[in-house]
Amino acid sequence: RIDEGGSDMSPPAAGCCHVTGFKVENWKQNLRAIYQCFVWSGSAETRKRKAKSCICHMCGAHLNRLHSCLYCVFFGCFTKKHIHEHAKTKRHNLAIDLLYGGIYCFMCQDYIYDKDMEQIAKEEQRKAWKLQAFTPTVVSHYQCTMTGIGEKYSTWEPTKRELELLRHNPKRRKITTNCTIGLRGLINLGNTCFMNCIVQALTHTPLLRDFFLSDRHKCEMQSPSSCLVCEMSTLFQEFYSGHRSPHIPYRLLHLVWTHARHLAGYEQQDAHEFLIAALDVLHRHCKGDDNGKKANNPNHCNCIIDQIFTGGLQSDVTCQVCHGVSTTIDPFWDISLDLPGSSTPFWPLSPGSDGSVVNGESHVSGTTTLTDCLRRFTRPEHLGSSAKIKCSGCHSYQESTKQLTMKKLPIVACFHLKRFEHSAKLRRKITTYVSFPLELDMTPFMASSKESRMNGQYQQPTDSLNNDNKYSLFAVVNHQGTLESGHYTSFIRQHKDQWFKCDDAIITKASIKDVLDSEGYLLFYHKQFLEYE
Numbered sequence: 001r002i003d004e005g006g007s008d009m010s011p012p013a014a015g016c017c018h019v020t021g022f023k024v025e026n027w028k029q030n031l032r033a034i035y036q037c038f039v040w041s042g043s044a045e046t047r048k049r050k051a052k053s054c055i056c057h058m059c060g061a062h063l064n065r066l067h068s069c070l071y072c073v074f075f076g077c078f079t080k081k082h083i084h085e086h087a088k089t090k091r092h093n094l095a096i097d098l099l100y101g102g103i104y105c106f107m108c109q110d111y112i113y114d115k116d117m118e119q120i121a122k123e124e125q126r127k128a129w130k131l132q133a134f135t136p137t138v139v140s141h142y143q144c145t146m147t148g149i150g151e152k153y154s155t156w157e158p159t160k161r162e163l164e165l166l167r168h169n170p171k172r173r174k175i176t177t178n179c180t181i182g183l184r185g186l187i188n189l190g191n192t193c194f195m196n197c198i199v200q201a202l203t204h205t206p207l208l209r210d211f212f213l214s215d216r217h218k219c220e221m222q223s224p225s226s227c228l229v230c231e232m233s234t235l236f237q238e239f240y241s242g243h244r245s246p247h248i249p250y251r252l253l254h255l256v257w258t259h260a261r262h263l264a265g266y267e268q269q270d271a272h273e274f275l276i277a278a279l280d281v282l283h284r285h286c287k288g289d290d291n292g293k294k295a296n297n298p299n300h301c302n303c304i305i306d307q308i309f310t311g312g313l314q315s316d317v318t319c320q321v322c323h324g325v326s327t328t329i330d331p332f333w334d335i336s337l338d339l340p341g342s343s344t345p346f347w348p349l350s351p352g353s354d355g356s357v358v359n360g361e362s363h364v365s366g367t368t369t370l371t372d373c374l375r376r377f378t379r380p381e382h383l384g385s386s387a388k389i390k391c392s393g394c395h396s397y398q399e400s401t402k403q404l405t406m407k408k409l410p411i412v413a414c415f416h417l418k419r420f421e422h423s424a425k426l427r428r429k430i431t432t433y434v435s436f437p438l439e440l441d442m443t444p445f446m447a448s449s450k451e452s453r454m455n456g457q458y459q460q461p462t463d464s465l466n467n468d469n470k471y472s473l474f475a476v477v478n479h480q481g482t483l484e485s486g487h488y489t490s491f492i493r494q495h496k497d498q499w500f501k502c503d504d505a506i507i508t509k510a511s512i513k514d515v516l517d518s519e520g521y522l523l524f525y526h527k528q529f530l531e532y533e
Contacts, residue, residue, distance in 0.1 A: 042128030
């Protein structure tokens with residue numbers, strides 16, 4: 001890698017200081033043996049050996065991100081922290097991920113870089129690929145990954161010709177903390193602010209950005225000009241091209257009108273409705289991509305949209321007579337939350353309304369928080385005598401309670417605050433202020449946490465090291481005005497703690513206070529830590 005001045009930007013040889021204890025006599029041969037036998041496994045024989053040998057020595061599981069101790073023969077689950085227990089007991093501070101080959105340091109509590117170890121990993125991975133090339137059977141990318149052969153694409157290393165070009169063209173684009181690449185206004189094409197604010201949120205979704213900027217979409221539509229995913233790919237290139245003039249998204253608007261006809265025309269539309277319609281069309285047009293094809297279940301898609309935005313909502317209906325439970329799990333792209341002030345009764349606010357801090361939200365007396373809305377969403381609801389269900393245990397219609405919880409959390413969680421009320425008697429906008437945090441822990445609302453909740457009372461998680469369900473805010477869509485006449489704007493996070501307000505073609509710097517004080521209509525949160533699958 002080369003910096004702006006053309007100097008070498010390769011990672012430094014000095015990394016984690018704890019690797020020195022491992023680098024004793026024959027450490028290179030030992031590390032190579034682990035890579036050959038238990039990580040990349042190029043030959044059929046080593047793959048069989050890996051399948052038989054690589055199980056957690058504590059629970060016997062094959063999955064749960066197995067790691068191998070670098071100091072002794074021990075395999076342990078990373079997810080269940082069995083490898084952590086081994087490291088603490090034996091003081092063996094280094095372990096290797098048996099699927100991806102990364103080295104983890106338990107002292108640093110992170111995956112580390114070491115130049116010598118990285119070189120060995122690359123060499124052994126290339127050897128495994130060469131062995132695989134001579135195997136008579138064709139192995140898919142999915143099979144390669146599952147058997148531990150590694151990713152389909154090797155890391156880019158410049159050729160002599162490319163190095164020559166880099167030397168003759170020393171100018172480099174600077175990526176700094178003040179960099180504005182990715183920030184670009186959008187021209188309003190006539191009441192299209194609802195579209196512009198959603199485009200800003202999507203183009204600043206980290207994994208979606210990485211997908212499109214790495215050119216991973218393979219269009220299989222007969223007419224690529226009618227593919228919304230192709231247009232989004234072009235849009236990302238426009239946003240990250242470095243151009244500062246506002247972009248005119250006329251092709252995007254035309255495609256939305258074509259594929260979501262209920263949004264056609266120049267009337268003001270709902271930003272939430274546009275988001276769901278856009279995700280639906282993108283999901284349908286992604287079917288030709290590798291991940292969209294390789295889902296084993298024809299009813300389940302693994303395209304980039306589903307990977308990022310799809311979660312699982314668990315519904316438990318409990319019979320009030322025999323207490324039998326009927327459970328269903330449905331996919332969701334967003335969570336719509338009722339607000340105080342609507343015609344739907346909003347139960348009294350619990351923990352935190354006394355001025356305490358819950359989930360990072362500072363409560364002012366009487367202020368509703370996002371956590372309050374989530375508590376209401378996941379509390380048990382008595383369905384009443386007018387909505388009896390046929391109980392499979394009683395074989396008759398009985399009263400029941402229903403409770404919603406999160407079975408599977410998406411990478412990006414989108415919360416829709418239901419500010420627009422439409423009923424037979426009433427059409428109005430609910431302007432109740434809802435406090436939302438920069439960081440959100442969804443653990444209390446998981447199906448796995450259900451047993452620890454009683455009557456809507458939640459205990460704060462005591463394990464501060466459990467980051468699996470923690471999220472960070474990265475975009476907020478706001479609506480100013482009334483139900484009949486209004487305007488949409490958005491706040492987006494460019495870098496950590498750097499926020500900008502997007503008002504169609506105008507982009508201005510914003511403070512965190514501006515973001516958190518805003519009314520909030522759509523809130524976009526991104527998982528802080530991603531697990532390998």
